[in-house]
Amino acid sequence: MPVYEFTSTSDGRPVFRKYSTRPDPRFTAEAEGLAALAATATVRTPKVIAVGERELLTERIEAGQASNDGWRQLGWQLGALHSIEQPCFGFTSDNYCGDTPQPNPSTEDGYRFFAQHRLGHQSRLALDAGLLGGREISQLERLAARLPELVPAHGPSLLHGDLWNGNVLFDRSGQAVVIDPACYWGWPEADIAMCALFGGFPETFYQAWEESWGPAQGWRERLPLYQLYHLLNHLNLFGGGYRQQLCNVLDRFA
Secondary structure: EEEEEEEEEEEOEEEEEEEOHHHHHHHHHHHHHHHHHHHOOOOOOOOOOOOOOOOEEEOOOOOOOOOOHHHHHHHHHHHHHOOOEEEOOOOOEEEEOOEEOOOOOEEEEEEHHHHHHHHHHHHHHHHHHOOOOOOHHHHHHHHHHHHHHOOOOOEEEEOOOOHHHHEEEOOOOOOOOOOOOEEEEOHHHHHHHHHHOOOOOOOOHHHHHHHHOOOOOOHHHHHHHHHHHHHHHHHHHHHHHHHHHHHHHHHHHO
């Protein structure tokens, strides 16, 4: 596992360092995601200072206090990010969601991308590990086939990909800074679904995102569909504690 520390460069610049004693491809993947987000000039990310096989150096964010204004600004910024059209579903390369490899092949059809490379990928891992049985796999397959009925058609946007409460910092000015992305080009509502999954964000954030991006009616009711990907990932990473939550969503939609 990577080690984290606050340190300084040789010229005295304060930085945040992730490092490992052995090569770790997650460092490059994270740097690529931070760079992709930064290039949109929407959400703020820590600046990447250096990246290599064994370490990632980024700007150190001096912690401040969260506020309703800060959350509202982040909602507007995320809506601006989601408003930028992307060429296809997928990404420039495969990367990771947490410690799990995340396949991002170039795909024209968003339903096929989510079915095969999000739900299908994670469910195969869970089946191989003995974490899911035939009933749950059949439910996932039925749900994947119904995605065009359940999810409004929309083109791809750049997503943070793992935007839960622990991946948002606030600097001393109160501005939000997003960290640890698992970027890909996908459905914007999938980003919001992760925001709402583990503890959630303040309501002012969701209101601002809705005003900024303008999702189709009923987006809140669809969030559990997208959350299946992250519930499967947490099941694969941490074990059976997430199985019941996953099964509750499957019973509702499949």
